[in-house]
């Protein structure tokens with residue numbers, strides 16, 4: 001769909017043309033007309049599909065065309081779950097408002113509260129914020145949302161997983177007048193809290209669901225390698241770095257200790273690498289992300305902290321040094337590559353400890369994965385087979401005693417519980433585990 005067909009203002013079309021985008025993405029084509037028509041929206045689409053502009057363009061259009069309700073209050077508030085994501089939205093917004101009179105501020109947790117209070121006195125039209133900090137400012141009456149026209153929740157599922165429901169409610173209540181429009185974006189709509197809060201905050205929303213989170217990303221080649229132990233993973237990683245032609249590469253590990261260990265190992269070998277973890281100070285995190293975006297580091301080693309939303313188009317490879325515990329997290333991690341039409345490669349190391357996660361991911365993506373090998377680095381580990389649970393093992397014993405051949409019946413082939421031990425790859429049904437809040 002062309003941007004011209006979405007009822008966008010000429011000035012916006014000019015800006016988009018200047019950026020060189022050929023056509024609108026699916027979520028943009030579906031969402032923009034709905035928002036332009038003044039309706040509330042509940043939308044999901046996969047990562048990297050252009051959701052940011054799907055809300056920023058119509059928000060900007062509204063600001064340009066509709067008279068403000070008040071002179072001083074913000075007209076558009078965008079909330080994002082993490083500081084990194086909020087910064088990214090703010091970056092796109094800045095490009096959109098460049099050369100206009102509209103002011104925007106970025107309000108993040110972990111930064112100076114009083115400086116931020118002063119920012120509000122400049123009467124910004126747009127506020128991009130993390131929810132906790134914005135709720136704090138509201139409590140201190142540093143801003144009023146009486147004049148708010150559009151409240152946008154980006155990655156709402158993640159904000160709720162992080163426990164921000166009370167802050168979202170407080171912000172919503174502070175802007176409770178009838179002329180407000182609310183847009184909610186979520187990686188998934190199949191999320192109880194998302195549905196609860198949508199019922200609470202949205203007014204007869206139009207639902208837009210483009211594909212599924214677990215839909216295969218055709219621009220990303222996924223490769224899996226079996227490995228025996230930590231040293232084996234490290235040897236495989238060395239080989240990846242030696243043989244793959246990567247632009248920038250992200251490595252995901254399970255622990256912070258590993259992020260630091262691997263990053264220093266790379267540095268020792270003359271590779272520009274850096275570790276990013278949730279325990280770092282906000283300014284350190286900002287600096288590292290910024291340097292990585294500017295290409296000052298070729299390798300970023302991190303935990304799930306950086307798996308969502310971040311958009312760095314030069315990331316050609318993602319390596320899962322350890323598999324993520326939650327299947328959706330896998331999709332978010334590999335979505336750091338293959339951005340904006342580029343091809344990406346996602347490489348995953350699957351050791352004994354990763355096996356259950358791997359099988360869940362296979363189930364989640366509904367696809368049987370095959371394993372690749374590097375010559376000379378083939379391991380012994382070939383996957384795990386389900387171990388019989390004690391409850392099941394009793395029956396065959398009984399059967400033996402009474403000499404009745406009922407043991408086959410007693411141990412059904414397909415089971416839902418992931419409980420693995422052994423040597424060869426088993427054919428089993430897997431339950432995708434319920435999502436737990438992702439720690440920052």
Ligand code: ADP
Pocket residue numbers: 021022023024025028045046047048049050051052053309311313339340
């Ligand atoms: P999401 O929020 O859905 O994960 P983003 O909004 O971060 O995705 O967009 C991903 C990338 O795609 C960004 O670099 C963005 O500039 C680019 N992009 C957005 N819309 C288009 C488009 N219509 N054509 C080409 N690239 C686009």
Ligand code: MG
Pocket residue numbers: 051052154309
């Ligand atoms: Mg996004």
